[in-house]
Amino acid sequence: MNETTQAFETIETATRPTDLFGTAVDAGARTEARREYHRLIALVHPDVVNRRDCGRATVVIGKLIRLYRQWEETGATSGTTLVGDRHLYTFGGTGIVGSVADVYRGSSDDGEGVVVKIPRKPSSNALMDAERDALIDIQASGGDGNDWLRHYFPRFVDRIGHQDPTTRERRSINVLNDIGTSFVTLADVRAAYPDGLDPRDYAWMHRRLLRALAAAHRAGWAHTALTADNVLIEPERHGVVVAGWSYATRIGDVPPLAALAERPPEAASMQPVTAGWDVYMAHGLMLDTLRSQTPKRLRSFADGCRQKNPQHRPDAVDLLSEFDDLLENLYGRRRFRQFAMPASAG
Ligand SMILES: Nc1ncnc2c1ncn2[C@@H]1O[C@H](COP(=O)(O)OP(=O)(O)O)[C@@H](O)[C@H]1O
Numbered sequence: 001m002n003e004t005t006q007a008f009e010t011i012e013t014a015t016r017p018t019d020l021f022g023t024a025v026d027a028g029a030r031t032e033a034r035r036e037y038h039r040l041i042a043l044v045h046p047d048v049v050n051r052r053d054c055g056r057a058t059v060v061i062g063k064l065i066r067l068y069r070q071w072e073e074t075g076a077t078s079g080t081t082l083v084g085d086r087h088l089y090t091f092g093g094t095g096i097v098g099s100v101a102d103v104y105r106g107s108s109d110d111g112e113g114v115v116v117k118i119p120r121k122p123s124s125n126a127l128m129d130a131e132r133d134a135l136i137d138i139q140a141s142g143g144d145g146n147d148w149l150r151h152y153f154p155r156f157v158d159r160i161g162h163q164d165p166t167t168r169e170r171r172s173i174n175v176l177n178d179i180g181t182s183f184v185t186l187a188d189v190r191a192a193y194p195d196g197l198d199p200r201d202y203a204w205m206h207r208r209l210l211r212a213l214a215a216a217h218r219a220g221w222a223h224t225a226l227t228a229d230n231v232l233i234e235p236e237r238h239g240v241v242v243a244g245w246s247y248a249t250r251i252g253d254v255p256p257l258a259a260l261a262e263r264p265p266e267a268a269s270m271q272p273v274t275a276g277w278d279v280y281m282a283h284g285l286m287l288d289t290l291r292s293q294t295p296k297r298l299r300s301f302a303d304g305c306r307q308k309n310p311q312h313r314p315d316a317v318d319l320l321s322e323f324d325d326l327l328e329n330l331y332g333r334r335r336f337r338q339f340a341m342p343a344s345a346g
Pocket residue numbers: 096097098099100101102103115154155176177178179180185229230232243244245246
C-alpha cells in the first residue's frame with residue numbers, strides 16, 4: 001500500500017482525535033502531532049491526489065482538520081486513561097503549565113477528583129519522585145492529632161509509571177487530590193493588587209504559609225521553590241495550600257538546580273539546604289505582595305528573615321507567634337476580614 005492510500009485509510013478509520021495524533025503528554029508530543037497533521041494534509045489534499053480521488057479527498061481532509069482542531073482544543077488528553085500503581089485515572093482538558101509539569105484535572109476509577117502531574121521532560125522524573133517522598137513524609141508526620149495538615153498540602157494519591165508507546169520515554173507521573181477550582185495563586189493576588197495588598201488581608205495568608213512550612217520542616221523537608229505560583233489561595237474560605245513540591249529537598253541535602261529568579265544567597269554555593277532557605281523565600285513573597293503597603297515593622301521583620309547567613313534566620317515555627325504579636329501591635333486584636341479577588345481578575 002502506498003503512503004497516500006495508507007493516509008486515506010488511517011483517517012477514514014479514525015474515530016477519535018487521539019487515533020490520529022496520540023496522547024499529548026508533553027510538548028514533544030504536540031510537535032510530533034503537528035508534524036503528523038501536516039504530513040497527512042500533504043498526502044490527502046485534493047490538489048495533490050489523483051483526479052478520481054478528489055471527492056474522497058475532500059471528505060477526508062474535512063475530517064482530518066476537524067479531528068486536529070478537536071485534538072488541539074481538548075489539549076488532546078480528553079479521555080486519556082493511564083494506569084497507576086493503585087488505580088486507573090482518566091483526565092483531560094487543557095493542562096495548567098507548571099514549572100516542570102503539565103497538570104491535568106481528572107478522576108480515579110473510584111470517583112476521586114484528582115490532578116495528574118506529567119513532567120514535560122523525562123529528565124524531571126527525579127523531581128516528581130522527590131515531590132512524592134516529601135508529600136508522603138509530611139502527611140505521615142502529622143499523625144492522628146494533626147489532621148489540620150491536610151488543608152495545607154496537596155495529598156499524594158498515586159504514582160503512574162508511564163512509558164510513551166512511540167518515543168519509549170519513561171515518565172514518573174504524580175497523581176494528587178484535586179483541591180478544586182476555587183483557588184487562585186498568590187501570583188494572581190499580586191497581579192490583582194499591583195500597588196500592594198493590605199497587610200491585614202495578607203496576614204492570614206502568611207500565617208498559614210508559616211504553619212505549612214513549620215510542618216514541612218518538622219518532617220525534614222524544605223520546599224526550596226516558594227514562588228508566588230506555588231502558593232495557592234482560596235479567597236473566600238481563607239485557605240492556603242502549598243503546591244509545587246517538585247524541588248523539595250531533605251534538609252541537609254543539596255537541592256536540585258532550579259531556574260528560579262528569586263533564591264536565597266546560599267543557593268549560589270550549592271550548600272546543603274536548611275529550613276532557612278524557605279524562610280528567606282517566604283518573606284520575599286511577603287515583601288513582594290505588600291509592596292508599598294508594607295509597614296516599617298513588617299519590613300524589618302522580613303529583613304530579619306532574609307539575613308544572608310541562613311543560620312541567623314528564625315525558624316518558621318517560632319515566627320508564627322512573633323508574626324501574630326507584631327500584627328496585634330499594628331492592628332489590634334485579630335478578626336475575620338472578608339477577602340475577595342477584584343471582579344476583573346482571574
Ligand atoms: N492538587 C492540586 N489541585 C488543583 N490544582 C493544582 C494542584 N496541584 C497543582 N495545581 C495547579 O497546577 C499548577 C502547577 O502545579 P505545580 O505543582 O506547581 O507544578 P510544577 O511543580 O510543575 O510547577 C499550580 O500552580 C496549580 O494552579
